[in-house]
Amino acid sequence: MSAAFLLDAGLCLLILAAALLAMAGRDLFGAIAFFIVYGIMIALAWVRLEAVDVALAEAAIGAGLTGVLLIGAWAMLNRLGVPEDHKPAAGWLRLVAGSASGAITIILVAAVMALPAGREGLAPMVAEELADHGVSNPVTGVLLDFRAYDTLMESIVLVVALVAVWALTPPAVWGGVPGLRQHTRPDGVLAMFGRLLPPIGLVVGVYLVWAGSSQPGGAFQAGTVLAAVWLLVVMAGIHDEPPVSSRLLRTVLVAGPALFLAIGIAGLGVGALLAYPAEYAYALILLIEFTLTFSIAATLALLVAGRVRRAP
């Protein structure tokens, strides 16, 4: 057994333990905390699998933003005085749930073990096709070129999810500001970090999308970092959320998907939907990525802020 294998086995055990505590922890806040730990360790597993792009996305979105969302929801439920405890599930339900989940796990394990060894996958095909394009990070190539329709739909799904969240707003405050007003001590730690970290975050965000064409990174990871900057500025009380009726805000939200769609449709002129003319492919992909990054950042930050709560 090599040291690397033992490290991986230990990591798997830690992942399972954290997932177990996130599922079974008696206290809801503790369960959420363990879920965040779990997300970070899953990100480590992706690093071990040499999937750094996924590791970045998992750490930033899976652990980070989902964690912020869950803690925010927990705080809101506490504020509303909603009881957390519930009659525990009946014994028969636990038995049925345990057997069903166990059976599904066993079937999945059998399926994984039955796969033939020695996989080639689609990597050689991607590498071959990528040679004609500007981007050299294969993951970015797949996301924005070979499977661009997935990414286009995904960027639209994000905006639609935000529209769905906004749709829960009562008419009285429509057009107003999302989330609750943040109060912080002007000389506190949060206020200090709210001023110290945003410039660094902005640089890291722009770097991630720029580097994404040749190294791990890309629009979604960069957008999440920028969204985190936005959240920090709001939480530190330095700037409030913009009102949802703002035309500028709405333009930023749809600019990325709209530009992506427009360039995709223009691709019909050179052969197919979402095809790029070879000599402009790099420039077009970068243009889409940068616009998408800002739209994703705004959408993610507003998804975390939740529905409109204060009148304009």
Added chain:
Amino acid sequence: MTGIIDSATLFALTGCALIGLGLYGFIVHAHLLRRILAFNVIGSGIFLVFGALGYLGTGQGTDPVPQALIITGIVVALSLTAFAIALAIKLAEEEKTAFLDDATPTEERPE
């Protein structure tokens, strides 16, 4: 390869266990936030199985196509989580509960 299974297979098997664990939590917990949490554990378990099976070996990393699909999946899971949480909070505001079922909560529900 070390022993019977390699590291990538180990991660895939961990993913299988996570799917089972998440599914169990999803069924037995009635609290909506816990269900959302369980949904996310199932999701990352599926991603881990998918990604680990696409691992090509040291130096080659993981197949870029599953990687791209998983990144898409992570973002879509976040969108759904955000919407589910917004619905759960709406329910809590209107009904003062975080449970969907008709089971009796430990405290009397104010009508």
